[in-house]
Amino acid sequence: xxxxxxxxxxxxxxxxxxxxxxxxxxxxxxxxxxxxxxxxxxxxxxxxxxxxxxxxxxxxxxxxxxxxxxxxxxxxxxxxxxxxxxxxxxxxxxxxxxxxxxxxxxxxxxxxxxxxxxxxxxxxxxxxxxxxxxxxxxxxxxxxxxxxxxxxxxxxxxxxxxxxxxxxxxxxxxxxxxxxxxxxxxxxxxxxxxxxxxxxxxxxxxxxxxxxxxxxxxxxxx
Ligand code: AMP
Numbered sequence: 001x002x003x004x005x006x007x008x009x010x011x012x013x014x015x016x017x018x019x020x021x022x023x024x025x026x027x028x029x030x031x032x033x034x035x036x037x038x039x040x041x042x043x044x045x046x047x048x049x050x051x052x053x054x055x056x057x058x059x060x061x062x063x064x065x066x067x068x069x070x071x072x073x074x075x076x077x078x079x080x081x082x083x084x085x086x087x088x089x090x091x092x093x094x095x096x097x098x099x100x101x102x103x104x105x106x107x108x109x110x111x112x113x114x115x116x117x118x119x120x121x122x123x124x125x126x127x128x129x130x131x132x133x134x135x136x137x138x139x140x141x142x143x144x145x146x147x148x149x150x151x152x153x154x155x156x157x158x159x160x161x162x163x164x165x166x167x168x169x170x171x172x173x174x175x176x177x178x179x180x181x182x183x184x185x186x187x188x189x190x191x192x193x194x195x196x197x198x199x200x201x202x203x204x205x206x207x208x209x210x211x212x213x214x215x216x217x218x219x220x221x222x
Contacts, residue, residue: 112192
C-alpha cells in the first residue's frame with residue numbers, strides 16, 4: 001500500500017506514520033527524519049538543509065525532490081511506503097505526480113489529518129524527541145525519567161529546535177501559505193481521506209486503517 005500522510009506540523013503525522021509503517025509492514029519515509037539525521041551527521045545534504053530547518057523554513061525543492069526520488073526508487077519501496085512530510089508545496093506535489101507516473105504508481109492514497117492551531121502549538125511545545133530512536137514523547141510522560149521508555153537510551157531527550165514556540169508559529173505560517181494549497185490540488189483528484197487528529201493516538205490509527213480499508217482499490221493520484 002502506498003500512502004501520503006498529509007497535515008500541518010504537530011498533527012501527529014510522525015506518530016501515526018511509525019505505527020502504520022509497522023502495522024502494514026511498509027517503510028516510513030519521513031523527510032524531516034532523513035534531514036535531521038543528515039544534519040546530525042553533517043553530510044552534504046545536512047549542511048545544505050540545516051539553516052532553513054533551524055528557522056522552520058522549507059528546504060529547497062531541488063534538494064527535496066531528489067531526496068524523495070532517491071528513496072522511492074529503492075527496492076524497499078517497491079511494495080509500498082508511507083510518505084510523511086512530502087509534498088510541502090504545489091511544485092513538490094506536481095513533481096511527485098510525475099515521479100509516480102515514471103514509476104507507474106497509480107494507487108497511492110492521501111490521508112489528511114487535521115487539528116486546530118491552538119492544540120497544535122500546545123502539543124508541539126510539549127513534545128520531546130529521543131536522540132537515539134527519534135520517537136516523539138510528551139514532556140509530561142517522561143518527566144522524571146532518565147531513559148527513553150521506547151529504546152532505553154539514557155539521557156537522550158531533547159526539544160527539537162523546530163519545536164520551540166517562535167519556530168512553531170513560523171512553521172504554521174509556512175504551512176498555511178505554501179502547504180495548504182496542496183490540499184486543493186489533492187481535492188481535485190477526489191480521492192483523499194480526512195481524519196480528525198484531535199482523538200487519541202489509538203483512535204486516530206483505527207480511523208486511518210478503517211478508511212484505508214474502505215478506500216481500497218480507489219485511485220488516489222492520477
Ligand atoms: P518535519 O519533521 O516533517 O516537520 O520536518 C522538519 C523540517 O524539515 C521542516 O520544518 C523543513 O525545514 C524540513 N522539511 C521536511 N520536509 C520538507 C519538504 N518536503 N520540503 C521542504 N522542507 C522540508
